[in-house]
Amino acid sequence: MIRSIVRGVGCALPRRSMKNSEFEAIVDTSDEWITQRTGIRERRIADADETTASLGEAAARAALDNAGLTPADIDLIVLATSTPNNTFPATAVEIQERLGMRHGFAFDMQAVCSGFVYAVTTTDLYLRGGQAKRALVIGSETFSRILDWTDRGTCVLFGDGAGAVVLEASEGQGAIADRGILAASLRSDGVHKEKLFVDGGPSTTGTVGHLRMEGREVFKHAVAMITDVIEDVFRQAGITAEELDWFVPHQANRRIIDASAKKLGIAEEKVVVTVDRHGNTSAASVPLALTAAVTDGRIRKGDLVLLEAMGGGFTWGAVLLRW
């Protein structure tokens, strides 16, 4: 059977780093409050010349280099983002053009912070269905552009960045020992749509809008939802938490990450954390964390890796793969 294996990873971050202390001059907050409540110490903020497309392109090129491939080897680009360069065309198409690709097809996926997990799961279906052979799956965001910089409850939490993987259709045995994506579980429930949303859009206000969030409400649901989809992929694959090598969760808040790992019985040393450096980069957070753990040599060929995310909608999902 066909398995979608990861051939390469890469990321790109804006030049400018913003430390917690810099918020003290903008809103009524402190480095101590942000660090204690979220685990975030700094995040990157895009300058005017850095966009979702430019960061996504740079992450895609890094992933191609890491895989030893060129754009000519790719026939599908899926970009997870909620902060596209334009309402349309899809920013994925702009990245396709920037990469000099005139073949294949490209589209955006919008599932907010779960976007990358949704995009990986969707791409896996295209590869297993024979619609494509090699795909770039990118998460790229410039959330700084949709933040209300007077709202201390949200502006301190988010950052900008991009990460990408190259997925390739490869022959597997249909066994748990196969490399590639082994199981996935996606969920959404629109009843929660007003707990985390952007208050603008082309069909309503005609404006881009700003991010609004009931942080405590999101927090309340996060751990249970994350646990639900992870237990589902464990069931599908017939494995337990002890068999995992690495847990790469969405990087929204250190307390959510720790509580989820604890509830699932995943040992602390198996959890990849980058929220301290990147803040919440929405759809970019999982591929940014993945790239960090691959680049520093933690994730190696044959390791069992669990990806997870939860975000606006709510949407949530998990993917289990062997590296």
Ligand code: ACO
């Ligand atoms: N600095 C100082 N005080 C603050 C700040 C700040 N930056 N922000 C809020 N506060 C205050 C509040 O006003 C409140 O004050 P009050 O008691 O006088 O009313 C107090 O701190 C406590 O507020 P809570 O919201 O209860 O604080 P909590 O411990 O829940 O932490 C946080 C807030 C960090 C937002 C937390 O709720 C959280 O992480 N929620 C989940 C957020 C999340 O993960 N979002 C991303 C989802 S993914 C996506 O799709 C984008």
